[in-house]
Amino acid sequence: MTRRTQAPRTSESSAEAARRERFGTLPEPIRAKDMVETRPATLPDPARDRYSADEWLVRYCL
Secondary structure, three states: OOOOOOOOOOOOOHHHHHHHHHHOOOOOOOOHHHOOOOOOOOOOOOOOOOOOOOHHHHHHOO
16 A cells, blocks of 8 residues: 655645634534424314214215
8 A cells, every 4th residue: 555645734725714714613502492483373263173964975975
């Protein structure tokens, strides 16, 4: 096998410096309670839960 060695870099290029400036640190952590949105529940629709005597005919016979 051939071992490759590189001389240590003493100065950074401008692209490397810009990358390190932008991505060099981690963002601030977000608390779990800040990730949850709470909204009040909507009122139930009374027509939706109304009993229909002929509903079973529509579901099973047609």
